[in-house]
Amino acid sequence: MPSQRHKDIEILDRLGEWEQREGSLPQFVELYRDLVRLQVEAGSRVALPEPHLTQEAATGRVREGLPLLGFEDVRLDWGLVQDQFQAVTDILGGHLVPEAGDTQALADLARNMPLLQQVARDWYQGVSLANTAAERCVTEELLNVVIQSALRPFLVAHAEALLPLVKQELWRRRYCPICGGKADFAFLDKERGARWLLCSRCDTEWLFQRIECPYCGTQNQKSLSFLTDEQELYRLYTCEECRAYIKAIDLRKTQAEVLLPLERIVTADLDRQAEEAGYRPG
Ligand SMILES: [Zn+2]
Ligand SMILES: [Zn+2]
Known part of the structure; x- marks a missing residue:
């Protein structure tokens, strides 16, 4: 099992102990727990990718200050990204996060594959999502949170595969x-x-x-x-x-x-x- 997923499972155990001790968890921790549960589920559907770089190529990139994983290198299962995006939206809506605004707008975005792909690319490459968010009547912060959570299972799997190559x-x-x-x-x-x-x-x-x-x-x-x-x-x-x-x-x-x-x-x-x-x- 990828170790990041293992860590997420341990986090759920710790949160469970915390809840037992205190009787309940603060609302923002409950929200976090729901998001971790989702990560664990998604993690089971993401295979640990083979590194796309040799050690030599990786060291060359590191020396030049270039991160190892470009957007094109991330092996994304878009069906799963779409499911994740929707599931994160549901969790935020369920917790009545005040900034969640119109979660319906996010659900529409999740169904619009070309737009979802654009959002994922922009977010990954550090391009502002302000315009897209404004067009969809959601806050940029919220859109960032949702796309980040949707892509995280893939990014942590790649990170785990590539980190041994980083000096x-x-x-x-x-x-x-x-x-x-x-x-x-x-x-x-x-x-x-x-x-x-x-x-x-x-x-x-x-x-x-x-x-x-x-x-x-x-x-x-x-x-x-x-x-x-x-x-x-x-x-x-x-x-x-x-x-x-x-x-x-x-x-x-x-x-x-x-x-x-x-x-x-x-x-x-x-x-x-x-x-x-x-x-x-x-
Ligand atoms: Zn400073
Ligand atoms: Zn990173």
Whole structure:
């Protein structure tokens, strides 16, 4: 079984324990759980692809700063993408997410294959979905969330197949070595306290500098700082130049097995803290 799927199953177990302990889960965690369940189901229908690059070709791309997986390289099963898109829309609608707006418009989009393909390509290549979203009367943020969830099972499968080809020391860039996405979480490793980033799109982990903003790239020490909690387990890295933040966990401070994708969710208080202080997610 691909290990990412295994991780998702462990996340569901942890959420189950959390629910037992507390009696119920906060609404945003329930929503997250429904989305993870969907990922697990879809993951069982996505085979682990063979890498489309040799080690040599991959290292060449890494040296040039080119992510390994272009949109054309992603082997997408469009029927499954369509099902996923619809299922994510249903989940958001079911949780009455206020931004969900007209989920019917999203359902129409899911049935329009050429448009769905365009949305997937644009999103992957970092082209703004603002116009498409406006034409469909949904928010751009919502459209991003839905297409990202619909494509995730494919991206994580490719990421898993390709990551062994990435020589981490050669990369150290601000975007994902597999899909080119931005980071939305970080961690300090157990061994040396080196800082790694986690891709918001495919969950790839990559080695990064301790002192550099993962968004604007400044290395000016005066602009970069972090806050930490009493146990020093979590950090909130902030940048004065672009006013962005990224959350991190210090794996040297815990013996427990940490599931990084879940840490994004359980650290919601840090997001609140950061936004109150005037920072925005990177
Ligand atoms: Zn990625
Ligand atoms: Zn910055």
